[in-house]
Amino acid sequence: MKLKIRQIGDPVLETIAKRVENVNDKKIQKLIDDMIDTCRADINRTAGLSAPQVGESLAISICRRFDLGEDVDEWEAMINPEIISHSTDESIVWEGCLSIGVGDKAIYGPVARPKNISVEYISRTGEKKKLDAADYFSHVVQHEVDHTNGILFLKYVPKPDTNLWLSKDLDQYIEETGEFPAVN
Numbered sequence: 001m002k003l004k005i006r007q008i009g010d011p012v013l014e015t016i017a018k019r020v021e022n023v024n025d026k027k028i029q030k031l032i033d034d035m036i037d038t039c040r041a042d043i044n045r046t047a048g049l050s051a052p053q054v055g056e057s058l059a060i061s062i063c064r065r066f067d068l069g070e071d072v073d074e075w076e077a078m079i080n081p082e083i084i085s086h087s088t089d090e091s092i093v094w095e096g097c098l099s100i101g102v103g104d105k106a107i108y109g110p111v112a113r114p115k116n117i118s119v120e121y122i123s124r125t126g127e128k129k130k131l132d133a134a135d136y137f138s139h140v141v142q143h144e145v146d147h148t149n150g151i152l153f154l155k156y157v158p159k160p161d162t163n164l165w166l167s168k169d170l171d172q173y174i175e176e177t178g179e180f181p182a183v184n
């Protein structure tokens with residue numbers, strides 16, 4: 001079942017989410033199924049989704065497994081995720097968020113984050129897991145883990161008045177120039 005996405009301004013997006021005590025709880029498993037359905041419903045725009053974005057203040061993130069391929073339709077449920085190590089090297093990715101603008105009004109901005117990270121989490125079957133992530137996938141995981149800590153990517157965009165773009169303007173710029181705008 002597709003869930004409604006909360007938009008910026010909703011306090012749940014800026015609240016530190018509670019850790020999940022029992023992964024086997026039917027309500028938790030149903031929430032994970034519904035979150036994955038919600039991701040697939042808007043697959044071209046969706047790299048991940050976290051429970052606060054659907055109004056549940058719980059530490060659950062769904063990340064699309066871009067480490068396995070560009071068009072992969074595989075989604076990892078990360079429960080109580082924690083970034084346990086990160087590189088000092090950073091990469092810049094233009095990030096957007098399902099909770100920050102809808103459709104043409106979606107907003108994107110350049111975000112610098114560690115290029116490589118390791119994340120530890122509980123899988124939906126209750127196993128403790130560790131995953132290494134690089135480049136774009138590393139940004140996806142960090143963006144989603146941030147949601148469980150009440151943090152939105154806007155916080156990291158330098159000079160938001162010049163570096164935040166509406167998706168339609170950004171798409172047009174990329175179409176005309178073949179590249180992302182310079183970060184000012």
Ligand SMILES: [Zn+2]
Pocket residue numbers: 096097098099143147
């Ligand atoms: Zn987001």
